[in-house]
Every structure is written in C-alpha cells, then in structure tokens.
Amino acid sequence: MAQKVGQKKDRIILPHGATIYGKWNKRRYQIVRRIGSGAIGTVFLCRENGKDVAVKMSRHALSLTTEVNVLKSLQQVQDTSLGPFLFDADDWVAPDGTTYSFYAMEYIDGVSIERFVRVNGANWIGVFLMQMLEQLEQFHDAGWVFGDLKNENIIIGGKQPTARFIDVGGTTKIGRSIKEYSDFYDRAYWGLGSREAEPSYDLFALAMIMLAIYYPEKFKRTNATKNVLLTKLYAINELKLYRPCLQKALTGKYRTAKEMKRDLMQTILQLQKSKRKNKWNWSYVIQAITILSISFIYYCLTFL
Amino acid sequence: MEKGTLRQILLITDGCSNRGESPVQCAKRAYENGITVNVIGILDESESYVNHSLQEVELIAEAGGGVSQVIYKEDLSRTVQAVTRQAMNETLQGFVHKELANIFGTERSLEEIEPDKRGEVIEVVEKLGETCNLEVLLLIDTSASMHDKLPTVKDALFDLSLNLEARLGDNLFAIYQYPTEHGTIGLIQDWVQKIDSITALFPHLVSGGITPTGPAIREATEKLQALHNRGEIDGAKGWAEEG
Secondary structure, three states: OOEEOOOOOOOOOOOOOOEEEOOOOOOEEEEEEEEEEEOOEEEEEEEEOOEEEEEEEEOOHHHHHHHHHHHHHHHHHOOOOOOOOEEEEEEEEOOOOOEEEEEEEEOOOOEOHHHHHHHHOOHHHHHHHHHHHHHHHHHHHOOEEOOOOOHHHEEEEOOOOEEEEOOHHHOEEOOOEOOOOOHHHOOOOOOOOOOEOOHHHHHHHHHHHHHHHHOOOOOOOOOOHHHHHHHHHHOOHHHHHHHHHHHHHHOOOOOOHHHHHHHHHHHHHHHHHHHHHOOOOHHHHHHHHHHHHHHHHHHHHHHO | OOOOEEEEEEEEEOOOOOOOOOHHHHHHHHHHOOEEEEEEEEEOOOOOOOOOOOHHHHHHHHHOOOEEEEEEHHHHHHHHHHHHHHHHHHHHHHHHHHHHHHHHOOOOOHHHOOHHHHHHHHHHHHHHHHHOEEEEEEEEEOEHHHHHHHHHHHHHHHHHHHHHHOOOOOEEEEEEEEOOOOOOOEEEEEEEOOOOOOOOOOOOOEOOOOOOHHHHHHHHHHHHHHHHHHHHHHOOHHHHHHO
C-alpha cells in the first residue's frame, strides 16, 4: 500500500525503434521519439500501422485511467476536436517485467501559442481567444472544466491555424475540486477564487495564457495580487484591444464562456465601427478584419 | 458504500527521531487503528537528494500505510497536496478493492482488470474521494533547524486547506507541533474546517536537538481517536459543532 510520490516528473526512457506491445488489445507501437514528460507520465511519438500516434505511458494505472475516462467521455458528447482523439488503452509488460499502462491518442503536431504569436503577430490573439472560448464552452456544456489550462497544454496546428488542448490530466467534473493545476494559471494561487471546478476557473486561466505569451518567464504573487495582474496586463500594448475582456475574466466577472465570447465579439465589432467613423486607422481595421474573417472561416469549418 | 471518514496524520519534518519509542512502530499502530501516516521530509539546500539522511521518512510512511516524499523547501506546497490526495486515493482504492473482492470472490489489483473496465473502478474511487469526509492532523516538527522553513510550511498548509475545501466532503484540520517544553506535542490549532491564511502558526520554536518523532505520532494518534470518540458521542451533530 505504501508508495512514494514520484519525483516531479515520471520519466520513462525508451529508445527510438523500441516496440510497445499491448497486453490486452494486441496492438503494436514503434517508438519514434519522446515528446515530453509530465507529472504522471511520458508521452512518445509512435508509429502504429503506418500512422503517427501519441502514446502516453505511466507506471500509475490509476491516474492514467482517469485521463482515459475523460477522453472517452469527451468523445461521446461531440464530434469536433475537444482534446486529442483516443485510439487505444492498454498495458505493456516491458522486458524487465515492469507493467506500464498506456493509451494511444491522435498526434497533434504544431507549435506553442507563444511561438506562433511571436512569428505571426498579435493579430492572431483574438482568433485564438475565440477558438478557445468556443472549445471551453463545449467542455463546460459537456459537464467538464478543463482545469490545467496553460500554454504548455495548447498546440497551434493545422493548415488553418487552430488552437488545440492536448493534456486532459486536469480535466475535472463541474462541481468537484480541480485535479491538477499550475500555480501561475491557478486563480486560487492568486487569491482570486476557489479551486472548485466551475467555468470561470478556466476563463481565468485563459486570460493568464494571454499574459504568459508576453511574460514567458512568468512572475510570482505578492500581497496585492489583483493589482499585480492588472498592472502586468496594462503594460502589454498588444493586449490593449482585449483588456476589458481579460480584466473581467481575471476578476471572475464572467460566469460562462458564452458571456466572454459575446463581450469579445462586441469589442472587436465596436472597435471596427469607431475606427471607421474616425480617421481610418489601418492597423486596427486590418487587425479587426483579419480576426473576423479568420473566426468566420473557423466557424464554417467547425459547423461543416 | 456509505459516506465514510478518512483519517490521516501528515508529518512534516527535517530530521531523524532521537528520543522515545520507534516512530515506525508508532506509525504501524496508528495504521492498525485505521489512521494512515504520511510523511514529508524536507532537505536542506546543502543536502543531496540521493544521499539524504531521511530514510526514516520512508519507513514511517510504509508502516503507517501512507505516502512519503523527501523534497526541498520550494516544492513543499505542491507536495503537501499531492501526498494528502494520493494517500486518500490509495486508501479509497483499498476499500474499493475489498468491495470488488466481495463481488469477484478474489482480491484483484487494478492491473489485473481489463483497461476498459478499469474506468468504472476509478470513477468510484474518484467519487468517494470527492465526497468522503477527511480528518487531517498536521504534525509539524518545529525544532530549531526548521526555523527558516516554517513560513513555507504555513503557506503550504493554507494552500492544502484551500484545495480540500473545493471538495464536496467535509474536512477537519488540526495542527500540532513537536517538540514542546512541556509534554510531547503542543496544540497550535484545534479542529477547524479550514485553515486561515492569517492564523498565527508556530509561535514557539524549541531548540536543543530533541526530536521525539515516535511519541509525537503516538500522541497524534490519540488525538485523532479522541475526536472520533467525541463524534460518536455527539452523533451526527459532531460535524456541525466543530466549525
């Protein structure tokens, strides 16, 4: 019964070319490379039947099963892409006799949001905010709160750049207590709310993601936490457009993703209108038009 | 299964015991009485993780049916949560396994159940973890060497309370320190439903190199049992009156 809590990272080392063989479902995966290690496991890029899949492996069957449960339930409620698609869940008995639990999921290729924005410009912020709000709304409607929402858990990929959530380790049923979180993105750490799983928990983290893009080194809490966050927010010119929305999200003014989405849409439209009335400020107009057209394309794709 | 109460002792220390009966024996007795003993050992910056002097930590937790971890000060907050949660889940998993054994006739570990069916077991464990009542006695080593670590301990305990508060089940916390000048353990905070960030914690540090971890665990066990007995006498009202 007694067990040591693993070191910070539960790292499993397997060489390129090694084969994982599922004990129950008999599928075979060949390791290409390690993608990363998290609190409860290591993710590998693998080949299975000629296609790329991501395999998450851990010694803790318990924690891994929790994630499989979440992925299964997400797949039941929707047909779009909330989290990676789950292919298989199984155990592998390694040559040394150790049993590892693993699950295979869709491999989502892309770059971090931070990098994408650095390369392609701040115009994309509004687009990704919209996309993520859309997805969070679906998460919440399905009875889940994403929980551990942070830059490391978002990948921007696809021909039509799309933000995808990749790690459901923190995903928690609404009303329960958040399973996994990271200090910087956790509203309770900042003294701005509880760790109860409710939609506003995710919205706070979403706003922090925007800050994290511009403060990659992050920053720590002091006594006046709310002011720290707002000061940091106001210092970033690229976020000026979204300030009112982000501020409301940070201070818990939105109860649902829908509210925030509506506000964001209005901000963008209003800005476009006022700029048209005054002198044409091309950079803003272009920004607004880009956001609207890309959001539009995204919606069309989602609903097709 | 009816809504139950889990009882834990969480010991936070930075040294080895050197006084009184064996802490391992005391932890074993606590476990026999339905209380799990979890231990967090804090290393000094100068100590290396590989060759630390806190092997005792692991042995105590093992005898106490609990979870242990040896860490540096900075990781304390996160570790306190992880250890408490994991210990809770393991205890609950133990219960669920016994229930399963009743159904299947034999005891089976999670790995022996096919992955597809595991999900249901975990769902039960999670639900129990969310709804069960939890009584945690926090036993803090406040010998002189802990001095610079105590502000971090205080933050970590507050954070733990914040974390568990979000659960549906009820929580009760008490905080004791050891050693003290009179007797083995000293009350810092009697049973409360949440730990306040402004609670004045750890006013008295005792120097002198005495670390009676064994007796401290024994007395902590008695305090938890006393709470339990009080609860039985007061019946259901016990919970409400604690706040």
